[in-house]
Amino acid sequence: MGKILLIEDDLHHAELITRAFHKFDPTVEVLHKEGTNRTLDIIDREDVELVVVDYMLEDTDGLTFIKNLRKAGIDIPVVMITGHGDDKTAIEALESGANDFIVKDIGFYNILPHVYKQLIDRYRTEREIRRVQRLMLRFNEQLMLINSVIKEINQNLDTDFIIEKMLETTVELSGADAAAFCLYQGGEINRLSQMNISLDEEALERFCSVCKGLTFYPTENEPELIRDSRLKGYICYPMKLMEKYRAVLLLFFYHELKVEDFETRSLEIFLDSVTSAMRNGVLFEIINRSQRLWRATFDSISEMILAVNEEGSIIRCNSAFAEVCNRTPRELTGANIFEINELPEGIRNCMLPYIQQRKDTFTEEVSCENRIYLVTGTPVTVEENIRGMVFTIKDITEFRRLKEQLYHTDKLASLGLLVSGVAHELNNPMTGILGYTELLRMNIQDEKVIHELDKIYKSAERCKRIIENLLTFSRQRPPERTYVQINDLIDSAVELRIYWLRSNNIHVVREYENIPMVQVDPQQIQQVIMNLLVNAEYAIEQSGKEEKLIRFRTTYISEDESVLVEVYDNGIGIPEEYRSRIFDPFFTTKPLDKGTGLGLSISHGIIKEHGGEIWCESTIGEGTRFYIKLPVKRPNQ
Structure with missing residues (x-):
């Protein structure tokens, strides 16, 4: 009509x-x-x-x-x-x-x-x-938009970027008022992106449960599904990406929309293309994540690792190798291994015959520039008909040094057992000497002979004290804390080293205050004092000074109720770069036959176990002071 x-x-x-x-x-x-x-x-x-x-x-x-x-x-x-x-x-x-x-x-x-x-x-x-012309013009504009967006997406396979562009474009193509996209990995939500709407996981599941394709769903027939009174309808589009990955796109309309008036063709074209792009983006993300994990694992290996082709050009290397060469792994890719001067020449010479002659797997030790390296090479196929080698280079200098020090430590332990046995054997005849000397003094009236017998008795008594100190120092027993006088422990340690101190003309000064007794393990604290004393002797001998001095000073600090022991020597001093490492296990600047690098480390552990502190102050050329601070515990505490 x-x-x-x-x-x-x-x-x-x-x-x-x-x-x-x-x-x-x-x-x-x-x-x-x-x-x-x-x-x-x-x-x-x-x-x-x-x-x-x-x-x-x-x-x-x-x-x-x-x-x-x-x-x-x-x-x-x-x-x-x-x-x-x-x-x-x-x-x-x-x-x-x-x-x-x-x-x-x-x-x-x-x-x-x-x-x-x-x-x-x-x-x-x-x-x-x-009308048809307008539709064709609009459709052509949409196709141009789709082509531009897909081109942009394919140039940037970032998943978040793809999702953002997809939501913007689908809203523009469909005239929707709001949109939501959910990417599932397995049964869990991997990503959720929403525009002009906020849905929880439960709401998403309600919409997805009725989603069967690119279809417009009016809300008038599904009041229980929609809790937003403004919503007139929605479009649901499921995406099958790959195993364990799926996605759902939802477009929401707050205005009346007749299904027959909705032009879905351009939207279908775009969503088909973007589904493929999303699949590529997810795959790229999986590969990229795997590559990052592999790269992080590769770079976390402390050994130097590199792969080279037949000409010696580096195909790939880890951060440890790049650090030695003072470059980045990216800068080293493509560089020839034999033109990298930062790499020790001995290592390059070791690699050369294996690269040129394509030999089998090998392992060699290389000594160069005062370091020892363990070089391992394995032939690989880099690309079709292109062979190469993968090299692993490990610096074993420290391992070798620790191994030799352990041998030396084991020898010292055996020597300690020997000293303990010898001291036991000497202790019995020394007791006889003392006893018979006293009997002779009782039966002889000649003052001159008695004077000579006193000399024998004092010397034998001194020998007995030395033997008892050796037994105490070498005895292996569980730690046992008792109340002792620190001054006495210092005297015992000095007595054990008195022969070497006198032989080297080292003057020992002991400045003691009247300090309270402390509850410690005497054997362990004596071991600490002995370690500091031996180190002081070595430092003085290395200085070459005529005046050689070691000073022990003890002080009571009433503020925190502690005893402070100072051990000073006028030796060569400790370089600043070494001071932060002197308490590290096996760190030493002494030759292998002079020290193991364990003395100060053990001393540090002993003092810490006693609730105390140990530290060092040193000046090159002037000397070193070690301080030991131990808490005083009263008997009633």
Whole structure:
């Protein structure tokens, strides 16, 4: 059924025109207006297909009305009728925008329905052509947009970037008001991205449970699914990416949308392409994550590792190798191994025959630049018909030194057992010497002989003290803390070393305060003092000074109730770069036969176990001070 707006102030003519249209087509509805007032609203509201307007009206003229109609953008057919028509008026009407011009002569109203039929058919055809043209233009624009976005996505395979561009583009293509994308890995959400909406996991599952393809779902049939009263409908699109990975795209509409009016073709084209891009992005992410893990593992290996081709060009290397060469792994890729001067020459010479002659797996020790390296090489196929070698280079200098020091430590332990046995064997005859010397003194009256016997007795007594100190120092027993006088432990240690101290003309000064007894393990604390004493002797001998001094000083600190022991020597001093390492196990600057690097480390552990502190102050060329601080525990504590 069509609608015609008739603007005619002559009621008789209006009646004739209306009858003519009804006779021609009873379904045609004629809306009559005597003037042009509010006619634009009627045209818009009533979906009018044709306007018949008289040339002369009471409130205006037909030409002005047609011009205003066209100016408002209304393009429906208009027929002008007039009772005083001529060619000039007809041309003027057509130039103003009229589609036809009819003179009110006899029977003119019977012509109008036929003109209506022609104009409407032509108008509808033109309107359909314009609609198709608009759709084609819009579709072409969408294809250009899709092509641009897919090209951009393929150049950047970052998954987050793909998701962002996908949401923006699908919203633009579909006219949606909101969107959500969920990427699942296994049964868990890997990524969730939302635009203008906020859904929880439960809501997502509700939508996905009814998702079967690119389909528009109106919400009026699913009130329990939708909790947002504004929502009129949604589109759900599932994506099958790869094993363990799937995704769902949801588009939400807050405005009315008829399914038949929704153009899905461009959206389907885009989503098919973006699904492939998403699959590539996820795969790229998996590979990239695997590569990062492999690279991190490769670079975390402390040994130097590198792969070279037959010409010696580096294909890949880890950070340990790059650090030795003062470059980055990227900078070293492609460099020739034999042109890297930072790599020790001995290592390069070791590699050369194996690279050139393609020998089997090998392992060699290489000594160069005061270091020892263990070089291992394995032949590999780098690419088709291209062979190469993978080398592992391990610095075993420290391992060798520790191994030799362990041998030396084991020898010292055996020597300690020997000393203990010898001391036991000497202790018994020394007791006899002391006893028989006392008997002789009792039976002899000659003062001169008695004086000589006193010398024998004192020397034997001194020997017995030395033997007892040796037994105490070498005895292996569980730690046992008792209350002792630190000054006495220092005296015992000095007594054990008195021969070497006198032989080397080292003067020992002991400055003792009246300090309280401390609860310690005497054997362990004596071991600490002995270690410091031996180190002081060595430092003084290395200095070459004529005046050789070792000083022990003990002080009581009342503020924190502790005893402070200071051991000073005027030796060569400790270089600043070594001071932070002197308590490290096996660190030593002495030759292999002079020390193991364990003395200060053991001493540090002993003092810490006693709740104390040990530290060092040193000046090169002037000497070194070691401080031991031990807490005083009263018997009632």
